[in-house]
Amino acid sequence: MTELQGVGMDDGGSFRAEAHEGGRVHQAGRDLHITYGGPAPAASREPDGAVGAGAPPTPEELLACFADAPLPAHVLDPRAPAAVALPDPGPAPEAVAAAVGALAGAAVPAASPVAPEGTVRSPVRCLRPPAARPGGPARPALDAWAAALLDRALLRSADDAELPLFAPHVRALLWRSGATLPEPVAAARRLRDGYERCGAYEAALPFAERIVVCPAGAGLADALAHGRLRVRCGDHAEAEAVLRPVLARADAAATARDLTLAGRTGPSLGELLRENAEGPFTGKLSTVDGDVLVQAADVLTVLAEALHGRRRYAEGERLLHTATGLYWRVLGAAHPARILTQLRRARSRGRQRLWTEALVLLRDALTFRDAAALERDHPRAAALIRLTHAEVADEAVRSLAEDGGGRTRAVGMFPAPVVRFLDATVSRPPKLTPADADRLATEAAEACERAYGPWHPRTRTARALVARREASGE
Numbered sequence: 001m002t003e004l005q006g007v008g009m010d011d012g013g014s015f016r017a018e019a020h021e022g023g024r025v026h027q028a029g030r031d032l033h034i035t036y037g038g039p040a041p042a043a044s045r046e047p048d049g050a051v052g053a054g055a056p057p058t059p060e061e062l063l064a065c066f067a068d069a070p071l072p073a074h075v076l077d078p079r080a081p082a083a084v085a086l087p088d089p090g091p092a093p094e095a096v097a098a099a100v101g102a103l104a105g106a107a108v109p110a111a112s113p114v115a116p117e118g119t120v121r122s123p124v125r126c127l128r129p130p131a132a133r134p135g136g137p138a139r140p141a142l143d144a145w146a147a148a149l150l151d152r153a154l155l156r157s158a159d160d161a162e163l164p165l166f167a168p169h170v171r172a173l174l175w176r177s178g179a180t181l182p183e184p185v186a187a188a189r190r191l192r193d194g195y196e197r198c199g200a201y202e203a204a205l206p207f208a209e210r211i212v213v214c215p216a217g218a219g220l221a222d223a224l225a226h227g228r229l230r231v232r233c234g235d236h237a238e239a240e241a242v243l244r245p246v247l248a249r250a251d252a253a254a255t256a257r258d259l260t261l262a263g264r265t266g267p268s269l270g271e272l273l274r275e276n277a278e279g280p281f282t283g284k285l286s287t288v289d290g291d292v293l294v295q296a297a298d299v300l301t302v303l304a305e306a307l308h309g310r311r312r313y314a315e316g317e318r319l320l321h322t323a324t325g326l327y328w329r330v331l332g333a334a335h336p337a338r339i340l341t342q343l344r345r346a347r348s349r350g351r352q353r354l355w356t357e358a359l360v361l362l363r364d365a366l367t368f369r370d371a372a373a374l375e376r377d378h379p380r381a382a383a384l385i386r387l388t389h390a391e392v393a394d395e396a397v398r399s400l401a402e403d404g405g406g407r408t409r410a411v412g413m414f415p416a417p418v419v420r421f422l423d424a425t426v427s428r429p430p431k432l433t434p435a436d437a438d439r440l441a442t443e444a445a446e447a448c449e450r451a452y453g454p455w456h457p458r459t460r461t462a463r464a465l466v467a468r469r470e471a472s473g474e
């Protein structure tokens with residue numbers, strides 16, 4: 001890919017980013033409850049595969065579970081042991097606090113994983129746990145507890161600059177015991193999503209690859225995340241190989257509930273006449289049915305992006321057509337996922353020089369966009385919509401100027417000249433000018449910088465588009 005490298009089809013990172021913020025608020029409330037209302041109930045358990053409890057472990061044995069690398073101090077703050085599931089038996093929180101207090105602390109320079117080299121943010125206070133001692137009995141319960149502490153700290157951390165500090169500790173636990181324990185997989189999933197949220201796709205990919213080979217990470221969502229990261233790293237052939245089985249699993253899940261991806265691509269004519277045409281149309285669907293169809297649409301959009309990177313535009317467009325209908329049915333026409341997928345359809349048709357159809361799809365997608373509400377509720381999705389709109393507009397202006405009006409294909413019983421006449425007299429797609437493309441590119445760059453930050457790949461893509469428009473002098 002060129003200008004769209006790193007731009008995902010479904011914008012899954014954006015919606016996860018909003019869920020991450022909600023999770024941080026929930027965890028803060030939980031900590032307050034623990035601090036002032038007593039410990040959380042039913043916290044103790046021995047993970048699957050754990051050896052006999054034996055003698056209670058010492059705090060030093062817990063600290064030895066972490067890697068021999070700087071560890072952010074808030075992982076082991078006084079509230080942390082009470083906020084996660086304690087192995088039974090485990091060291092007393094007071095003993096852990098005393099052992100942590102004896103560790104040397106230091107301020108470690110930190111920077112966002114996507115920041116330019118030499119960029120440094122405020123130092124992070126870190127501890128240096130002792131290296132794991134060789135030999136001795138395995139203590140999966142302690143590994144699980146250490147991973148749970150990391151997972152809690154990652155959820156509470158709002159600074160992307162801390163992610164590289166967490167990485168060696170999550171890696172040590174995941175590679176050592178992640179194949180049998182769910183807690184290291186949960187922490188690795190949190191780290192993977194954090195890297196993806198800030199645009200460090202290459203850093204997230206090894207964790208995604210490891211997660212999917214663990215029993216606790218064998219679900220469809222983790223496989224989809226692996227394929228999406230492959231796409232965003234530009235590995236389109238590998239992404240297709242990963243995503244084809246995922247699509248088969250999504251199709252099987254829909255079939256098991258008497259749903260078909262081809263037959264559920266949008267509302268029926270009767271539903272359109274009886275209900276609001278913007279949808280959603282979920283009267284005949286249960287909540288689980290809707291979740292299954294949306295997940296299938298997510299797989300379709302990411303696979304279509306992989307095919308787009310391999311220049312198989314027509315094949316990708318067919319997948320996007322199905323995904324657009326699924327989003328329309330379950331989420332409604334005004335949902336960001338449906339708008340983005342419709343814009344991707346316009347881009348695919350433009351790459352086939354079907355510009356009349358592409359501009360009609362572009363107008364359809366943006367008809368339902370309430371820009372103010374979208375930017376308020378989904379700022380990252382709104383920025384991605386602006387960027388995609390600007391990309392399609394730039395391609396349309398350049399292609400129409402260089403190659404003319406593009407080609408028109410036959411539809412059903414109507415030959416191409418008839419379709420072209422109907423498009424010109426009935427559809428009347430809006431005419432894009434170079435000034436429109438310049439304005440859209442500038443607005444997209446500003447929106448991406450506000451929503452994603454100055455170093456995110458999408459911000460860089462938008463800036464490159466602005467520079468290309470300025471250099472073209474159209």
